[in-house]
Amino acid sequence: MSTFNGIIHEFPDIRIDFFRGFQSQPPLACFLSHIHSDHLAGLDRLRSPFVYCSAATREILLRLEKYPCRLNYAKGIFEDPRMQTYKHLAKVLKPIPLDTPTEVELEPGKSIQVTLLDANHCAGAVMFLIEGNGRAVLYTGDIRSEPWWVNSIARNPSIIEYSSGLKTLDRIYLDTSMLDDFPLQTKAEGLHELLEKIARYPKDTCFFMQAWTYGYEEVWVALSKALNSKIHVDKYKMGVYKSLATKPKDSRFAAQTHLIKEAPYLVGFTCGNNQREGCLTLYENVRIHSCEKGTSCAVGTKPIVWIKPIVAHLKDGRDMVEVGIGGGGDDLAQKPSLEAEDIVSLIDLIERNDQLLGELGTEVKRILQKARVTSRDIEIDMDVSEFTEKESITEIFKSVVKKVNAIHNPVKKLEKNNQSSTLSNRIIFPYARHSSLPELRHLVKTFKPKDIWPCTVDPADWIQKGITMRGLFGDLCTENIFEHDRMIDQIQELQREPQGEVEERESQPETQPAAALFSSSPIIPPAEVPQPREPTMGKAIQPSVSPPPHSKRDYDSFQNGQEPSIKSTSSSEGEFLSEDSQASALSDHAYDTRLRAFRAAQANMEGDGPWNTINLISTTDNHSTLDPEL
Template sequence: MSTFDGVIHEFPDIRIDFFRGLHHRPPLACFLSHVHSDHLAGLDRLRSPFVYCSAATREILLRLEKYPCRLNYAKGIFEDPRMQTYKHLARVLKPIPLDTPTEVELEAGKSIQVTLLDANHCAGAVMFLIEGNGKAVLYTGDIRSEPWWVNSIARNPSIIEYSSRLKTLDRIYLDTSMLDDFPLQTKAEGLRELLEKIARYPKDTFFCMQAWTYGYEEVWVALSKALNSKIHVDKYKMGVYRSLATKSKDNRFAAQTHLIKEAPSLVGFTCGNNQREGCLTLDENVRIHSCEKGTSCAVMKNKPIVWIKPIVAHLKDGRDMVEVGIGGGGDDLAQKPTLETQDILALIEIIGRNDQLLDEIGTEVKRVLTKAFTTSRDLEIDMDMSDFVEKESTTEILKSLVKKVNAIRNPVKKVDENDQPSTLSNRIVFSYARHSSLPELRHFVETFRPKDIWPCTVDPAHWMERGITMQGLFGDLCTSDVFEHDRLMEDQLQEMQRQLQDEDGEGKSQPETRPMAAPLSSSPIIPPADDSEPHEFEEKGNGHAREIIQPSVSPPQSSKRDYNSFQSDQQINLKSSLSSEGESILEDSQASALSNHAYETRLRAFRAAQANMEGDGPWNIIHLISTTDNHSTIDPEL
């Protein structure tokens, strides 16, 4: 999930991909890279100024449906969700053609030049090259920097001045959703894998491609051609993709304009006086389906289905790194309920009032909620709309969040024995990453050799713990040794250490931060999925010890207090964390109250020990508690 705050430091009068808190300093122009939900924060309430984007992004956004969940704060129950769209932005959204340097006037006598470049991520996704006042930056949004794509961008006449080193970019705002150091299969390799697997099945097999978000359009085209079958989709998906093939209403013989290159294959095109059909259809009587659950498709209900699911990558040790929402996207193509910031806060309060509601996994669920709250991102819930409207309690949403956390904790899966060349399984997986790992990102940065790198997806605690810095990852590929984001992270770390020292009258020594390892190591570091979440994985069959990356939190207070005072602190209403303007400011304070995560961990251990001493019940297990972060997280058992 993107954590970018929308601020381009070289051009402070604009905002990109984050539209909350604009009243503090209203921008003169806004920009949207693509329609994935983690880049739309606050856009549904925007009324001005203009938002510049690609033509495809504009058409998709105007048809994007959003279902906010309204929580009853008093009873903790759901109200019926109401549909909300972005149709009110029709006059605000201003499309710019790709590969075309375009002057954007910010105010009288003040303008910038903006060029949109394909991002190889999803339909309509672009990068922004922004130039003006002697400055030039490249904002990537979300990218998949495959070698062929980097070469294509490098030769693009709109940016060749920078790729050929005639000019130097002041900064690249880089998609750092994944910083794993392992090679990814290219999309072409993933498509080949998929087509080889489906070719083994009988001619009457029915397939379902689980395309839950934008970015798998090429997979549809390849599947349709290989199986010589159309693909059944629901009306919502069909309406979105049909909008990407436009035609003049004044001339019925006019040729269509296709806003993405896959549009003719997907929804059809005009050839002379004839209208040719695309591969997407509303007809259920086809072999391939990508229809949404709950649409009453007879084939999906009554026929045996082989499920096709994309993953991030096949790892060298025989395991798969699965997709768990990394870098956003969620269920944008499916009509899913969404928790907004005020509803997330209400759910945190509900969980806080009942410690046993989620048992052991409760602290991690609260961490997911808190991360979404602090970054002002909405949180999609993996529930079908038809099921959701019938519920009257928080039970179902909490089950959904537990499922999400469990998936995040185990993103690397052992390959299913049934998914082997010698067997025909009802599940096909194929590699099709939509973000880049470290080797691809380094290739991209090396092509331009900018002065500085600013990460768009950051987990400060996790990065500080592992010593991750932009200089450590990309320093040898940049023309300057000054990395502003690293300075910011260092200042934050020093400030936390000063606060800890101020609170600890005895002046205990602070944990030493580890330097950044070499950019390219022999074993991958699996970073948090969806930016904020912990990954858990296990080396199997090779004798290596299990490695678990625990949830990262800000260092808690080191001053010791009795648990009665801890518990009284928790009665403070979380709503006090909201600023007077209504902005969300929920964080682990170093000066006032212990974090919820640290509190829960230490209180659970205290209660277990107390019950064991009293001896009036079964013996309670006391988990190992980390001493490296002031007893605030549970250590992995040896």
């Protein structure tokens, strides 16, 4: 699961793959690498600025369904899930074509150049090459850096300056979801194994491909062609993939535009005056199924061979299976998820009842805390079709415990049917969507950047295992920077400090590394933190050059509702003035009104809820009624 908090140190005016916490530093532009759930944090509540992405990502996102659940703790049950979509972002999402250096204006006189490059991860997934002001970074998002893919990226004319050594990347923001040091089977090797296994079954065998997320489109194509069969999917999947083949509505003979290379085979295309059908279908009487459970498909009454992808076959005969929380694990399966307030409540339940989960309580709490700190949702391992108010809160814990056990035991001895004369009802094949360390090192070696910044981090685990960027990629970087390692060292130093000093540091979250415990983004130095911007125009508000002759009440005391201090100071004219900006004290009514207006404006800026009405009243309380709303 990505822990990246969206901040690019070299370009602090933008955000990538994380859309929360804008109140401290509103960005001028946002970027989205792909549509997996751990990269969408906060996007459902975003209203501005523009979000740049690939055309395929835009079309999928506008149709993506989200099923958050609400916990009714008074009754101890679930509430029904509410389906949410991202349709309100239709005017905010701005597609950029791949392999095309594109200038993006952040504000008048300030631009960056952005190039989208295929990430070999899922439909529409891209990397971002960002250049400007003499700096250049590569943000990978999620990638599978197979050797053939790295070679194709290296020869791409949009980035060949950096792969050939003519220029050097300042930093690669790298997908570090899997840092295990073992080789992976390529996707081609995985497909070869799959097709070899299905060829042993009788011609009337029905197969069910468990494609629960985006990224298995090529598997569909290979299965359909090898078995000469269409693939039954539910209406939701069909609608999503249909959007990836578009054509003008004013001409039936117009050429179609396909937003991913698999789209023509999946959903059809125009050839001459004829419309050719794709391999995906709503018709149930076919040999291959990837439909959603609970759709009453007739295949449920027939013998089925289940096809399940895994990460890799290991040399000792064991297999690494897909594990983890988040990461797009259920983006195509309609499953409910826990959001921030629900996660906080679950943590509170565990703290109040230490015996609730037994030995796994500490680990479950740690995972919930990580999801809370990184502002990521957690999918519940229950289908929406089976999700009712009768489900107990206990079911949530069972789901999380199941995932914890899977994380602790990702390598398993799975049943093999290669040498057996009896055909199994389950087929596994390797098809990793992330890269292990050898493939990541190949990518880093190709570009030889100055520094590496990890996008998926578990500081406690890394400290325990001694994982560092210098240790993993130090021999491949052109400079000895490794800023992330220094941040981890600072976290360790903070943990060894007396409690009083730690609390004092934690009172400054924007500048202290302790705030980055689960964050995987560089901490911006205090000097680089801009002043708040106007929500509509995006222009910085310049602070006064010289201070006024006397100061207003300090910010913290006003926000906390404290009474103003009346310390006197001497002015240049020799007069004594109060530190409060008014000659006389505010009435309680005026003070309360100003405080409510301030907090309403603050909530509106943070964008965490509905827009609050702000009423005006004279600061000297000369009026007894509220002025009209702005």
